[in-house]
Amino acid sequence: MQEEILLQISGKIKERRKELGITVQELADKASVSKGLISQIENSRTIPSLMVLMDIIKSLQIDLNSFFKDINFHKKDAPVLVKRKDQYQKFEKEQAMGFNYSRILTKNIKFSTADFVLLELEVNAHRPMVKTEAFEFKYMIEGKVEYQFSKKKIVLEKGDSMLFDGRLSHTPVNIGDTKALMLVIYFFE
16 A cells, blocks of 8 residues: 555544544543554554444544545646645644644655654653654754664754654654754655
């Protein structure tokens, strides 16, 4: 299954859950899965089995046909794609306090997918170390961030950039006295 399709599915699950006003735990209970699994699915960090996906969709009170009707499996894109700021999709990641993500664009390119995200780190933002199944490119728009890896710390300031294998344990820490803003591009293989 292509990453672009997975991002569409995870976005629909999260959007519908919020429409129903239920928590991640409540959805997990209804679908008989763990809260962590729902969180990972909503954040495109894992691929559910078909049976689990069907249970989640049913728990969200959606007909299977109508859930998949808007998923774009074979889209032919126009040569120019414009995305306005108010069209960016806000999302959250598990255990991340003060991390404000806005997905700009996800594009399937031949055998990979690129996911473009704005990440705003509030002062005192924190989360545990994470791994991502993608290469990650970071470009600092404003602020000062220390990227922590298992054995290394790298400070990035406005205008700095970095590319690394997201399968290395990592987390950013805002070490400035104002919000930090960075462009993040995930390259999924």
